[in-house]
Amino acid sequence: MGLALALLLTGQARAEPDLGAMTAGERIAFTKALPKGGELHNHISGAVFPETLLGWAAEDGLCVHLADLALAPPPCEGELLRPAAEAVGDEELYSALLDSFSTRKPSFRDRSGHDQFFGVFGRIGATTSQRAGDMLAVVMDDLAHQNTFYLEAMVTPQGRAAAALGLQVGLRADLGEMQDALEAAGLGDLVSAAVASTDALEARARQVLGCETPAPRPGCQVTVRYLVQTSRVLPPEATFAQLALGVALVEADPRWVGLQMVAPEDHPVALANYRLHMEMVGHLSGQGRTTPVALHAGELTFNYAPPEHMRDHIAQAVRVAGARRIGHGVALPHETGAEALAAEMAEKGVLVEINLTSNAVILELGPHNHPYGWLIARGVPTSFSTDDAGLLRIDLSHEYERAHAYGATYGDLKRSARNALAFSFLAGEGLWSDPGRYQRPDPACRGQIGAPEPRGACADLVARSDKAREQWRHEALLAAFEAQRGLARRR
Ligand SMILES: [Zn+2]
Numbered sequence: 363m364g365l366a367l368a369l370l371l372t373g374q375a376r377a378e379p380d381l382g383a384m385t386a387g388e389r390i391a392f393t394k395a396l397p398k399g400g401e402l403h404n405h406i407s408g409a410v411f412p413e414t415l416l417g418w419a420a421e422d423g424l425c426v427h428l429a430d431l432a433l434a435p436p437p438c439e440g441e442l443l444r445p446a447a448e449a450v451g452d453e454e455l456y457s458a459l460l461d462s463f464s465t466r467k468p469s470f471r472d473r474s475g476h477d478q479f480f481g482v483f484g485r486i487g488a489t490t491s492q493r494a495g496d497m498l499a500v501v502m503d504d505l506a507h508q509n510t511f512y513l514e515a516m517v518t519p520q521g522r523a524a525a526a527l528g529l530q531v532g533l534r535a536d537l538g539e540m541q542d543a544l545e546a547a548g549l550g551d552l553v554s555a556a557v558a559s560t561d562a563l564e565a566r567a568r569q570v571l572g573c574e575t576p577a578p579r580p581g582c583q584v585t586v587r588y589l590v591q592t593s594r595v596l597p598p599e600a601t602f603a604q605l606a607l608g609v610a611l612v613e614a615d616p617r618w619v620g621l622q623m624v625a626p627e628d629h630p631v632a633l634a635n636y637r638l639h640m641e642m643v644g645h646l647s648g649q650g651r652t653t654p655v656a657l658h659a660g661e662l663t664f665n666y667a668p669p670e671h672m673r674d675h676i677a678q679a680v681r682v683a684g685a686r687r688i689g690h691g692v693a694l695p696h697e698t699g700a701e702a703l704a705a706e707m708a709e710k711g712v713l714v715e716i717n718l719t720s721n722a723v724i725l726e727l728g729p730h731n732h733p734y735g736w737l738i739a740r741g742v743p744t745s746f747s748t749d750d751a752g753l754l755r756i757d758l759s760h761e762y763e764r765a766h767a768y769g770a771t772y773g774d775l776k777r778s779a780r781n782a783l784a785f786s787f788l789a790g791e792g793l794w795s796d797p798g799r800y801q802r803p804d805p806a807c808r809g810q811i812g813a814p815e816p817r818g819a820c821a822d823l824v825a826r827s828d829k830a831r832e833q834w835r836h837e838a839l840l841a842a843f844e845a846q847r848g849l850a851r852r853r
Contacts, residue, residue: 378773379849381766393762397839399779400512400786400832401505401747401758402656403689403715405591405624407483407490408750409501412463415752416456418496419446419489426455431462432485464753465723475723476666480626482753495566503571503581504751508759509839511584512832514786516622517563518591519556519611521604525596527552528603537602537645544606553610560588560617585832587619587788589656594632594639595625601635602642609646609653619787620654621647622689627658627675628666636675643683650684654787656715657685660693663725672696677703680712687713687785692721695733701740708741711798713785716778718764719756720749734768743798745781776840783833790827793834804830812841 381389415433419426425438426449438445449455461470463486468475483490490497498515505513531547534540564586568574573582590608592601601623611618621643626632632639647653659679662672672693679685680703688694688707691714697703707714714737721727737744746761748754762775770778777800784797793811795802803811806819807830816824816834824834 377849378771379847381770381772381775389763389766390759393775394759395509395843396759396762396775397779397836397843398508398510398746398758398762399782399836400510400514402514402687402713402745402782402786403516403717403747403749404501404513405516405750406494406497406501407486408753409748410490410497410752411755412460412486412752414500415463415486415489415493416446416450416459418493420450422489422492423447424488426459428455430485431458433488435488464755466755468723475726476626479720479724479750479753495563496570498563498567498586499570499581501751502567502584502586503579504757506580506582506584508757509843510758511835511839512783512786512788513584513586514589514619515586516589516591516624518593518604519559519588519618520552520607521591521593523552523555524549524604524607525593525600528600529597531599531603533597533599533602537642540599540602541606541646544603549603549607549610552607553614556607556611556618557615560615564617585788585828586617587786588617589620589622589787590618591622591624593625594623594627594635595629596631598635598638598642601639605642605646612653616789619789620656622656622658624658626666627661628671633667633671636671637678637682640678640682643685647684649682650686655683655685656687656689656787657683658689659685659691660688660697661690661721661725662693663727665726673698680707680710685712686787687715689715690717690721691715691737692725692727692733695736704737704740704742708743711743711785713743713745713781715747716744716761716765717747717749718761718768719754723754729767729769732768734765734770738769738774741798743777743781743785745778745785746775747782779836779840780833783829783836786829786832788829788832790829790831791823792827793823793830793837807834811837814838 419433423436424446425434425436425443426446427434428442461467463482465479468478470478527547531543571579571581592604608621643655647655657679660676674697676688676691676694677697694700748756748758751757780800784792793804793807794800795804806823810820823830
């Protein structure tokens with residue numbers, strides 16, 4: 363008689379499952395079914411698989427550029443352009459386009475994984491710029507199919523218009539004066555336009571998912587909030603205007619919950635302006651106190667940045683900009699005073715969004731040289747995410763499964779899932795008094811976590827707080843997941 367069966371027969375639940383004792387197939391099925399709470403680091407424009415993008419390109423009459431292996435707007439005239447609809451029927455071309463639109467061959471055309479990855483966005487831009495609502499629908503539905511119901515999506519609102527306004531106003535030494543000048547030049551109109559385009563984005567996603575029909579797709583159950591993507595490779599006055607728009611948008615529209623900065627951190631413009639960008643974010647966000655801030659920082663290795671840029675990017679993001687979350691953060695152990703910084707992040711609760719496949723493909727960091735275990739050992743909160751699932755040809759469950767090779771235990775996966783909600787920028791108080799540890803529920807909910815319905819003061823908390831509501835839903839799913847597998851309830 364197996365131990366598990368014996369325990370089952372004696373009525374005792376099993377202790378924590380051992381991921382290492384599972385076969386690969388068991389681990390894949392297990393992490394797919396595990397409720398993963400949410401996803402905090404997801405660029406919608408990189409989240410959709412190339413097959414789907416090519417289908418949209420064909421439907422929309424777009425063209426394929428045969429030399430660049432990129433999408434282009436119609437008309438498809440000249441020797442180098444063919445209708446995307448024809449490309450779908452050409453086996454060789456179709457396969458080459460899938461290579462071009464993803465990192466399944468990271469060294470495609472002799473590029474580095476880094477260059478292949480960052481180049482994809484331009485090659486698929488002709489469709490991703492037209493299909494934002496469709497992309498959101500794909501992401502929502504895919505998360506729901508993975509028993510996960512919260513998404514904090516990175517989207518760029520009115521990016522070009524904001525950048526143009528910044529160039530028009532120009533760079534000022536006094537950031538407050540520049541913010542005033544942007545407001546006087548019409549920043550408010552861009553906020554209204556961004557709110558309207560968010561309405562359109564959500565309406566399209568809900569239409570695609572059939573949310574108002576008798577047969578809504580599972581994705582309709584996913585709660586979505588947005589992070590304002592701004593670009594760190596534009597002239598600094600354009601970046602500042604995008605950030606200023608972001609702060610105003612977060613204030614005006616509760617669906618927008620925080621700031622982000624994107625584009626390669628190792629780009630010469632990004633490196634040259636890093637300190638200035640951190641000061642801009644710190645100024646505009648009240649150091650993260652009035653506007654929540656999550657930043658890509660320390661997504662660097664010696665292959666992509668000289669040592670002087672490996673010393674303090676994360677420290678500046680935390681201490682100058684006021685970031686509450688760090689995207690990637692893989693350079694943290696390289697930073698000056700790394701131990702003190704890690705201790706500060708553990709103490710303040712600054713979470714690192716961990717993107718294992720992205721780091722492997724772009725930065726060549728694998729289980730042998732990724733700092734995941736170092737962060738865990740220091741109590742820095744972490745949560746797994748995909749970064750760009752479509753380009754990388756992965757899903758969130760894949761990242762949870764992959765984490766095993768980096769030393770993650772079941773307890774780590776469960777904490778990652780809870781962290782995705784506790785460290786989200788959802789409004790309201792949380793269900794836990796000790797986010798990151800999960801030993802002490804809010805007194806209102808003591809003894810109730812994991813129950814199907816909240817009662818009394820706990821019901822009031824869940825009713826008034828977005829965060830508590832999502833956490834309640836997650837805990838109920840987690841309790842069901844563990845009960846089905848005969849796992850002991852232990853926090
Ligand atoms: Zn990212």
